[in-house]
Ligand SMILES: [Fe+2]
């Protein structure tokens with residue numbers, strides 16, 4: 001009988017890793033159960049995973065097809081969005097006020113950027129890789145730079161998506177609020193880029209799976225899919241991820257930077273909940289709602305299962321261990337396991353709140369181990385300040 005594993009073991013490592021990558025893409029496509037979701041994510045999957053459009057080293061063009069919604073009567077139509085707009089104006093901050101003079105040594109074990117348990121050291125050792133203390137610090141430095149690079153690329157996606165939804169939404173108060181978010185995201189791009197280039201001295205390319213999600217929501221003409229993709233999924237997961245790093249890092253500049261970004265992001269996710277709650281619950285047909293419910297689950301799994309830092313593997317691990325061994329190590333390192341789980345703590349309550357966690361889909365969230373966050377507070381009930389206080393352990 002044909003056995004892929006035994007064929008793989010006969011191949012030189014370079015070809016074995018290419019085959020592993022191809023099998024992973026096919027498995028991913030096979031796992032998508034709703035054909036409408038496959039149709040919506042498929043073209044972006046082709047551009048991101050097969051053609052690797054995010055990694056071509058040239059400006060990447062993503063087609064857009066939404067309509068701009070004008071209203072020359074300027075209605076005051078959404079009081080909650082209006083108050084969010086007021087808070088956003090008052091919450092603006094100048095990126096130059098961060099303590100940029102802080103000297104950052106990304107490989108100093110006394111001031112770690114992230115804890116050691118983000119790498120499965122025992123597993124690397126079992127694969128025959130022995131690292132000096134300096135090499136270990138170097139690998140942790142790379143993994144941190146990789147994570148923050150993905151935060152940066154997500155912020156670029158958020159900047160453009162915020163501009164798109166500002167054009168596309170029908171709520172006038174939402175458009176004014178959206179203008180503040182565009183400014184916030186511009187500032188986030190600036191601070192992450194500055195930290196990576198000035199303090200860590202490293203910048204990784206966009207992860208293919210993140211590119212697929214950004215590409216899909218930028219190209220989709222439906223305004224609510226853009227909201228769901230960016231304001232709820234990407235921003236919700238980013239908020240969880242920023243929270244984990246904020247809590248764990250010992251580096252004071254990164255901590256302060258994340259604290260400021262988290263407070264902005266909490267407003268962005270709040271806006272997503274306000275914009276989608278009524279729309280999904282009362283304006284969509286059940287068929288349209290269930291398509292969005294499936295789409296959200298697939299995107300959530302894409303973010304959880306496929307965020308494997310292959311860009312670090314390609315730089316550091318190729319030839320030393322197989323792509324499959326690397327994936328196993330990243331999937332099981334305790335810090336990474338915790339990181340991936342906690343990322344979802346801020347997303348799941350919002351999916352519930354907007355009506356995308358019906359009893360039909362719950363077993364699949366349970367299977368993925370994500371139902372534990374089901375009863376958490378949604379973004380409309382949790383301000384950025386409260387969130388930071390809870391991360392600081394102050395009630
Ligand atoms: Fe942001």
Ligand SMILES: [Fe+2]
Nearest residue numbers: 158235265268
């Ligand atoms: Fe944001």
